[in-house]
Amino acid sequence: MNHSERNSLEKSYDTTMRLLFIGYHPVFKSHPLGCEVESLLELSPEQQICYYPDKLFGGYSAFLMDHILADCCKPTADEPAFTAYLNTSFKRPVPPTA
Structure with a gap:
């Protein structure tokens, strides 16, 4: 892979990560039992990460759950x-505004 191709992939990756984390701003607080996180997550996903109109891609939902739970469970913010294993089952479609 040449330098130009690598730069293109890095830009694509950065764009994708920005789209995935729109609205994700956790606030970490110390807690006697470890780390406590409080987060209000307002998502505005672009259509390219929705598999069908008005239905959020299940992989994106699982990705967010995994990332948020990892933030909650790590000993310190640094x-x-x-996640060793994550299995999700959706009972109905998840709207992008959920």
């Missing part, structure tokens, strides 16, 4: 957290 330490990484990861």
